[in-house]
Amino acid sequence: MDRLVSISRAAKLVGVSRGNLQRRVQDGELESFEGQLLLSDLARVFPDATLEDNTMLEKLERIIEHAAIKARNRTTSLPPDMETLAARVNLLTEDLIEAKLEISIFYNIMDKLKARLNTVSRAHPQLSDSLRDLQAWLLQEIESVSEKKMEQFPLLTTDNILRLVAAQVRIEPSGHEYFVEGSNSILESGLSAGLALNYGCSNGNCGKCKARLLSGEIKKIRTHDYVLTEKDKLQGYFLACSNTAVTDIIISADEAGSEQDIPLQTFQARVRKIEMPLPDLCVLNIKTPRTQRLRFLAGQKVKLETPGVGAMEAHVASCPCEDMHLQFHLHRDSHNPFTEHVFSHLKANDVINIEGPVGHFVLREDETNPIVFIAFGEGFAPIKSLIEHAMTLDVTEHIDLFWAVTDNHELYMHNNCRAWSDAFERFSYSPVIGGNRDMLANDVMQMLSKEHPQLDGYHFYIAGPDKEVAAMQSALQQQGVESACVFSDTLA
Numbered sequence: 001m002d003r004l005v006s007i008s009r010a011a012k013l014v015g016v017s018r019g020n021l022q023r024r025v026q027d028g029e030l031e032s033f034e035g036q037l038l039l040s041d042l043a044r045v046f047p048d049a050t051l052e053d054n055t056m057l058e059k060l061e062r063i064i065e066h067a068a069i070k071a072r073n074r075t076t077s078l079p080p081d082m083e084t085l086a087a088r089v090n091l092l093t094e095d096l097i098e099a100k101l102e103i104s105i106f107y108n109i110m111d112k113l114k115a116r117l118n119t120v121s122r123a124h125p126q127l128s129d130s131l132r133d134l135q136a137w138l139l140q141e142i143e144s145v146s147e148k149k150m151e152q153f154p155l156l157t158t159d160n161i162l163r164l165v166a167a168q169v170r171i172e173p174s175g176h177e178y179f180v181e182g183s184n185s186i187l188e189s190g191l192s193a194g195l196a197l198n199y200g201c202s203n204g205n206c207g208k209c210k211a212r213l214l215s216g217e218i219k220k221i222r223t224h225d226y227v228l229t230e231k232d233k234l235q236g237y238f239l240a241c242s243n244t245a246v247t248d249i250i251i252s253a254d255e256a257g258s259e260q261d262i263p264l265q266t267f268q269a270r271v272r273k274i275e276m277p278l279p280d281l282c283v284l285n286i287k288t289p290r291t292q293r294l295r296f297l298a299g300q301k302v303k304l305e306t307p308g309v310g311a312m313e314a315h316v317a318s319c320p321c322e323d324m325h326l327q328f329h330l331h332r333d334s335h336n337p338f339t340e341h342v343f344s345h346l347k348a349n350d351v352i353n354i355e356g357p358v359g360h361f362v363l364r365e366d367e368t369n370p371i372v373f374i375a376f377g378e379g380f381a382p383i384k385s386l387i388e389h390a391m392t393l394d395v396t397e398h399i400d401l402f403w404a405v406t407d408n409h410e411l412y413m414h415n416n417c418r419a420w421s422d423a424f425e426r427f428s429y430s431p432v433i434g435g436n437r438d439m440l441a442n443d444v445m446q447m448l449s450k451e452h453p454q455l456d457g458y459h460f461y462i463a464g465p466d467k468e469v470a471a472m473q474s475a476l477q478q479q480g481v482e483s484a485c486v487f488s489d490t491l492a
């Protein structure tokens with residue numbers, strides 16, 4: 001029997017993005033059966049997918065290493081516990097028994113068929129040649145099926161390992177899929193996968209992460225105070241922050257489909273670290289309280305305020321998947337008392353008020369098109385958040401970053417971008433250093449045209465000062481790019 005696997009699982013098995021597989025389905029290279037792919041088709045299209053070079057196995061090593069470090073640090077995240085592993089081994093064993101049973105039935109039928117053919121052949125000698133041919137054909141077919149099975153062997157083995165170390169979650173009605181590794185909660189794994197799940201406290205107190213189990217098995221990993229009624233429990237409701245997935249599960253849960261679905265939030269957070277990569281630019285790292293994380297979409301802004309001093313609006317430069325950790329890139333403005341305060345007085349552990357999020361510069365829902373990100377100077381902040389989010393979602397086929405500045409040293413996170421380039425095959429980074437601010441958009445356009453003579457099918461996300469963003473929009477328009485494919489935001 002051939003095995004059907006979800007697109008998320010298939011992407012892990014052959015080490016490509018989900019976007020890549022979705023594109024192949026659209027192009028007819030792979031056939032989809034209600035969102036699932038056949039392992040035999042995968043083996044045909046990716047004949048070189050082996051156990052040795054599979055990214056899933058690298059990830060498995062990282063999970064084990066990570067789990068070991070966490071265990072040493074006595075945190076709550078551990079590799080799958082014995083009970084979970086036993087349940088998963090049990091499921092694999094059931095599959096194995098079923099497969100063995102099918103094989104023995106199959107061989108039984110084959111033996112009976114051979115005996116029957118021999119009987120018919122003896123009774124009707126005039127048919128014996130044809131029946132012998134038929135037998136030879138049958139044996140050949142069986143052999144070719146076995147050979148095909150061997151081609152799938154590396155994928156089948158990897159899939160079985162994946163089934164042991166991680167459980168797959170499918171969310172209804174969106175159809176989003178992700179994996180829960182170790183004993184992580186269903187909520188934190190979803191957030192790490194870049195999904196905008198509904199939540200509040202992350203520790204079982206608020207009830208905002210309430211979801212409904214439609215199939216599969218879950219397990220409580222934390223006692224919680226939020227009381228689910230008996231009726232809730234009978235209907236399959238559970239708290240995503242307080243449970244892990246034992247087997248593959250399907251749940252119904254609330255997700256933000258767009259920025260309108262995320263409420264305005266107000267809370268206090270503390271400064272974790274302040275760095276000054278440039279004399280007039282500071283990278284401010286903030287940690288939110290455990291019980292109040294900021295729900296936002298990559299590319300959005302918040303208001304930062306120090307009571308009695310002042311406030312400013314700033315793009316969040318970190319990915320929503322970073323949970324309690326927020327990052328901002330703030331430019332010094334001598335007319336703004338808040339930035340003066342940040343540069344001169346603010347220190348670790350100080351309190352900052354946060355209000356937000358606002359803004360519409362977010363990834364289009366389920367963005368699968370290849371994306372070109374263009375940052376002018378400090379417009380890099382929202383672009384960084386969007387890139388990290390797009391990488392986490394793993395649906396985009398290819399990501400390009402053009403970071404345009406007037407001087408080399410303004411590439412204040414150049415090494416960060418190079419690290420992305422080294423780590424992600426589908427990411428390319430092009431710094432653009434132009435001497436003249438007025439010509440920067442032209443410089444980007446020239447480099448972009450060299451790298452991508454054809455701009456059809458790309459989506460463009462641009463951020464930076466008004467003037468550069470407007471010049472870039474018009475340069476793209478002149479190249480025939482439709483405005484519906486261009487999204488932009490300007491710095492405050």
Ligand code: FES
Pocket residue numbers: 199200201202203204205206207208209210226239240241242
């Ligand atoms: S996020 Fe508050 S109970 Fe789960």
